[in-house]
Amino acid sequence: MGSANDLVLTGVSKRFGSFVAVDDLDLTVPAGSFFALLGPSGCGKTTTLRMIAGLETPTGGRITLGADDITALKPYRRPVNTVFQSYALFPHMTIAENVAFGLRRSGTRDVKDQVAAMLEMVELGDYGRRKPAQLSGGQQQRVALARALINRPRVLLLDEPLGALDLKLRRQMQIELKQIQTEVETTFVHVTHDQEEAMTMADTVAVMNAGVIEQMGRPEDLYEHPSTTFVANFLGQSNLIRGELGGAEQADVVVDVHGTRLLAPGAQVPDGGREVWVGIRPEKVTLAAAGAGALRGANVLESGVVTDASFTGVSTQYLVRMPWGQELMVFEQNTGQHKGFVVGDTVDLHWVPDHTFLLDAGQDSAAGVERETVP
Template identity: 65%
Template sequence: MSQVAEAPASRDPDELADPASYDGLALRRLTKHFGAFHAVRELDLDVPRGSFFALLGPSGCGKTTTLRMAAGLETPSSGTITLAGKDITYAKPYQRPVNTVFQNYALFPHLDIYENVAFGLRRRKQKDVDAQVRDMLELVELSSQARKKPTQLSGGQQQRVALARALINSPEVLLLDEPLGALDLKLRRSMQIEIKRIQTEVGRTFIHVTHDQEEAMTMADTVAVMNAGVIEQMGAPAELYENPRSTFVANFLGQSNLIEGTVKSRAADVVTVDMHGVDVSVPASRAHTDGDQGWIGIRPEKVLIGEVGEELDAPGNTIPGGVVSDVSFVGVSTQYLVRMPWGQELQVFSQNTGRHRLFATGDEVELSWRPEYAFLLDAAQDASAGAQRMDADG
């Protein structure tokens, strides 16, 4: 487990809004324990109104428990939840302007699509039901399916019915609990785009819980990566991927090469690190350790591979002495494992543009990368943290 689970982004009081005047969802020191097990630990979080926010993490990290507390389906052990300045910590689910869409959709099988969507309005005896239902079915592009039963629809269509049924109640916040988990890969990807389109059109706050890093990064404006009940790091998807602050985030979001190194010098804008006898540079803004030892991180697609002595387009960090130990051709790219002189195998993802020949197992190669793509993490952290992603909910 990472040693920096409580990331500054989630704990710095200077960066948190005043819950009493904040128009979004604010969690303060939110804690939930089940006996001796702490599912969520003193979580501080602001979710801006109208944003698409993702809680991302592996099974058991606390993301679903956090969502259920926001929905009113779990009672916090301590802490507060406010929405648009109103304390809803102990409000019943029906008393808070929040709706939840679950992975199993929970549609009424005996009602047609129109009546499924109209259900909440009819229960509250609202007027003008027909116009609202028709508008919502048009939003989710299901107008032509209005009189079909749920079992007559595909999984993706059922998901859109569930969205429409939740959104027609005009919730301040829509909670999405692993909403695409039951869909196949191709449909899941199309639904990612569809849900993002719907969120943009309605302008409501969406909070999406998922263990799928690609799903979170594709859909959300902001992603909070959770681990062991706390937020490891929070930010825009590109920021988290390009500049992770812990080994857990580096491994959980995609894949990373993490290589031992010793800090030789620190300047205002660059840190120089001895990596098994080769000096490499890391931008100071991407160096996240104050110690002398660290993990030099580089994403596999940022590593260039070439012949011995070949001039690679990555001035500054060239590492000789590599031998290709495995080759996997995956269409758009070729994925190599390259054994380095110190015994570690590094991953290299090389785009198949046709400009370079494919290397074979046993070929001697050199690797290179641009210094601005590297990052440096605390050596006290586990280099394998976050690497084993699990597909279960948590």
């Protein structure tokens, strides 16, 4: 293991005519990690994957795998295999023939035993003689996985592998995929537009937008400390409020938000002007009746009016109109400890300053919001 098998992309670009699909991308995927490339459709994530597979040639830059430069290597000479979107199983071959395909090309011995063992691993031991069309979507998905994994690739690429499955099966396959990855210790590069899928499975998530990587890191870090408005909105939901930076106060910085003084962790003050976006996740906020006391040191925004309250079972999701006209989202856990609010109630918003994040005000506060559009 170690860095000997890291997948490294250096300054990789791909242009189709005048359209820049991937723009000067630098990326290091540590060997053995479960890496997710997350982004909306058209962000360049699939093109990036296809360049790693060798199915597209980069317009510029280098792709290396350990010590080997694979940039110009033909796809059939790369120690990389792909689980295709919609699987691309060979319809004229049986399941066993599909899985054996790669081994037969490399002239391996005991193909039959390996195929049987691999089918057993994906729990399709009895299905070897069937044709792909005779299998359900989830089973076909597992065959595609087995067909790629049996070759022991140094990197396994997964292109929206769960996109065609229904929600319940998708959840189940997320867990199975993660288990298999832990078992085989192969580097997985997983392309998806589903933020929940990326966060539940991957060790490292790279959020991609318009051909560049917006931010990369552990799912928790991305969620708690987004560095751009796009990431703040694309991963979960965020309230972004206009503010002006003031002085420092111990480890915190003071931000003036429409006349209210708030605190934010000083560690992540964006470069640039004094104008900032003050971000807070809806589930981090608690609602209190107007004027009710807050915990010492809490950030408080006063005199909001509840304009919408929707009960979802686990939580109640509120929309609160603030005195400056903006509507903020608040998700309250349904712990049953206090009565909910109704539309028209005047409320204060409280949260712990540590949960606040600050973003450069030069960015569009709505970037990445329409994440429900399926590719």
